[in-house]
Structure formats: C-alpha cells, structure tokens
Amino acid sequence: MVDMLNKFFQNTRKPRGRPGKLMLICMNSGHAKLASWGFSHLHVNANSHILDIGCGGGANIAKMLKDSPGSIVDGIDYSEESVAFSQKINAFELGKRCNIRQGDVSCLPYPDRSLNLVTAFETIYFWPDLDAAFKEIKRVLQPGGTFFVCCELDNPDNTTWTDRIDGMTIYRGEDLKKRLLQIGFQSVDLHRHEKGWMCLEAVY
Numbered sequence: 001m002v003d004m005l006n007k008f009f010q011n012t013r014k015p016r017g018r019p020g021k022l023m024l025i026c027m028n029s030g031h032a033k034l035a036s037w038g039f040s041h042l043h044v045n046a047n048s049h050i051l052d053i054g055c056g057g058g059a060n061i062a063k064m065l066k067d068s069p070g071s072i073v074d075g076i077d078y079s080e081e082s083v084a085f086s087q088k089i090n091a092f093e094l095g096k097r098c099n100i101r102q103g104d105v106s107c108l109p110y111p112d113r114s115l116n117l118v119t120a121f122e123t124i125y126f127w128p129d130l131d132a133a134f135k136e137i138k139r140v141l142q143p144g145g146t147f148f149v150c151c152e153l154d155n156p157d158n159t160t161w162t163d164r165i166d167g168m169t170i171y172r173g174e175d176l177k178k179r180l181l182q183i184g185f186q187s188v189d190l191h192r193h194e195k196g197w198m199c200l201e202a203v204y
C-alpha cells in the first residue's frame with residue numbers, strides 16, 4: 001500500500017498516464033489556496049506576455065487569462081499529460097491568447113528578452129539544475145520583467161515529501177533570493193505565509 005502511494009506521488013514530479021491525470025485533478029484543487037495567496041502578492045501589468053513553467057493542470061494559466069484579459073498567457077511543462085490537461089482546461093483561449101507546449105525549463109522556446117512575467121508554482125523542487133534554470137528564465141525576460149516563484153514547502157529539514165518523491169529538493173526562500181541576486185536579478189521580494197508557504201517576486 002505504501003509502495004503504491006509512493007508510486008502515485010511520483011506523478012507530482014512528472015504526471016504520466018491515468019494516475020498522472022488523477023494527480024493533475026488533485027493538484028488543481030489542492031493547490032488552489034496556495035496559488036490564491038501567491039497571486040495576492042503578484043502584480044500583473046496589463047497587456048503582458050506571461051509564461052507559466054511547470055503548468056501542471058493549467059489552473060493558474062486559466063486564472064491569469066481571466067484576471068488579465070489583455071495579456072497572452074502561455075504554459076510549458078515537460079509532461080505530455082500536463083500539457084494535454086492544461087490545453088483542455090484552457091481550450092477557450094488556446095491558439096488565441098494562450099499557447100501550451102511540451103518543453104523543459106532548461107531550454108525555453110522563446111527569444112531573448114521576450115516575456116514580461118514568468119511564473120513557477122510548485123515546480124522548482126523538480127528542476128535538476130536550479131541556477132541554470134534561473135539563467136534561462138533571465139534570458140527570456142525583458143529588462144524590468146518579473147520571475148514569480150510560489151512554493152508550499154521551504155524547509156529542507158522536513159523530509160516528509162523528499163523521502164517519497166525521487167529527485168525532489170526543497171529550497172529555503174533566502175537561498176533562492178541569494179541565487180537570484182547573484183545571477184543578476186535586480187531585486188527580490190520574499191513573502192511567507194504562517195503555514196510555511198513562500199513566494200518571491202524577482203525583478204530583472
């Protein structure tokens with residue numbers, strides 16, 4: 001039973017097949033409160049070009065499409081299942097204000113300085129080379145653009161999930177802030193929730 005559950009939890013890192021689809025449904029509802037808190041700290045300028053990396057079930061793309069009607073909101077995820085699910089959820093704007101593709105954070109299919117905002121909800125834990133990913137995000141951001149990170153977990157000493165999910169790493173907000181400033185982001189605002197959640201807004 002424990003083995004079966006642990007196998008199912010691997011779908012948080014990369015949703016696959018029917019269990020992956022079930023996980024995406026769970027994540028869209030289970031992450032809703034975290035995302036709503038995160039969005040309360042994020043200012044989205046009108047007419048922006050936004051990319052949500054590790055878009056999972058696509059709920060955050062749907063929220064940004066709704067809240068920012070003049071903006072283009074794209075998504076990328078390396079899981080085929082996540083891409084299909086996100087496309088379905090956002091079918092009403094697909095090919096108009098929204099483009100959702102399969103791809104990896106290490107190689108974003110966007111030209112230099114082309115995006116205003118990049119978001120990453122509950123996904124940086126699974127990026128194998130965090131600094132390289134941050135540099136790639138910096139490459140695609142326009143000067144003055146924002147990289148927004150939102151995580152439910154920011155205490156590496158709590159191994160409840162890292163013991164169960166292969167290749168998962170939890171980062172402290174302060175560590176992320178230091179890395180982003182070293183890479184060349186101009187300012188980083190870090191916010192914490194009493195439940196241990198954290199989000200940060202890094203301006204390039």
Ligand SMILES: C[S@@+](CC[C@H](N)C(=O)[O-])C[C@H]1O[C@@H](n2cnc3c(N)ncnc32)[C@H](O)[C@@H]1O
Nearest residue numbers: 014054056077078079082104105121122123126
């Ligand atoms: C825990 S889910 C979070 C999904 C969604 N952002 C949310 O908040 O509900 C993590 C997602 O990140 C994706 N992901 C993990 N590593 C990735 C990478 N290197 N490049 C692109 N997507 C990645 C996974 O496939 C998965 O859909």
